[in-house]
Amino acid sequence: MFQDRLEIGLSWLAGQRLAMQRLLERLVRQSSFTQDPSGVNAVVSMIEAELSRIGLKGTRIPSTRFGDHLYFESAAKGEVAFLVGHTDTVFPRRSFEGFVLQGDFAVGPGVFDMKGGLVVAVFALEALARAALLRHIPLRGMFVSDEEVGSPDSQPHMRARAAGAACALCLESGRAGDAIVTERKGVACVEIEARGVGAHAGNEHDKGRNAVWSLARLVDRAQSLTDYARGVTVNVGVFQGGTTKNTVPEQARAEVDLRYRTEEDGEATYRALEAAAQTAAVDGTQIHLVRSAWRPPMTRSEASAALAAEYGRCQEESGLGSGEAPLSGGGSDACTTSALGIPSIDGLGPRGAGFHTIEERVDIASLVPKATALARFLSRRAVADDQVGSEAAGPA
Structure with a gap:
């Protein structure tokens, strides 16, 4: 039953490339340097509005040093999938601005790291909502505002809210060949x-x-x-x-x-x-x-390797590559979930290159298939009606 519904959502998602590009442009044109809380909060507000529109309950966690962290969850009970992302970038205002299309690529600050990943998450969740599946999926997630400086403020909040999750999926920048990150320094x-x-x-x-x-x-x-x-x-x-x-x-x-x-x-x-x-x-x-x-390091385990293989099959079904990426020298908030003992994978965002440089770019053509893979994976975690809370509302 659930897989029949999924096709409704995926059919809708297949035609959303331009809409995804437009949301990405809005996010990128809004500067959100880590040390600029007002800019970060503007991006948080955009994402919060998108999640609310599709029926997900969101909570903003204020910070005295950075922008707000955004936590969200579905009403379904069961083995929770925890989505991980961030809204900040490394680019101060006026250091690198705009959104420029170059063929299948878009260039701009944070377009790859990781506003493209936020767009993938939003559209995957909307596809599930349109298929009347989202309310059946035990889901939590958190998009933090201080990842680019090591998440000093958000880490305790992330640990508290991710605890007990069955898996963690981080939408950081995608890797060559769509390889999945299973370990980081x-x-x-x-x-x-x-x-x-x-x-x-x-x-x-x-x-x-x-x-x-x-x-x-x-x-x-x-x-x-x-x-x-x-x-x-x-x-x-x-x-x-x-x-x-x-x-x-x-x-x-x-x-x-x-x-x-x-x-x-x-x-x-x-x-x-x-x-x-x-x-x-x-x-x-x-x-x-x-x-x-x-x-802490993100440590590869048998459970995270199995998770990567399962997600990789969803990628292959969506026309993408699979496999595991080599050890990454860069950290992410998946390190935090991994340290909790939660099987965690990363690099699930769109393909691109040049992160943290003025050549940062994302492959627009990869947005739809990356969102499709995420929707496929989450749909397979759907639970029956009796495990859905009464507060579920909206199009989910």
């Missing part, structure tokens, strides 16, 4: 501050204590902690300090990116960085470290 951001004593560089050089010197000594030690054989990398990506060339600098700061294949390696690398800071600080200076974000 963990990612941490460490903020470092060195404090010294300011002084005139000519008259009282001996009274100064150079914070830049201390931090520079730490940079060399930090970079040497990289161990490619273990899959551990350390990157000092930001270094700032001092005021003028003729002043002994009393302050310097750096931002460090850590990547690791296991939680144990991540913790060991951070402890090594702390130890290096102690030996790097010259007399009269101090170096302080703060973990501003910490994302």
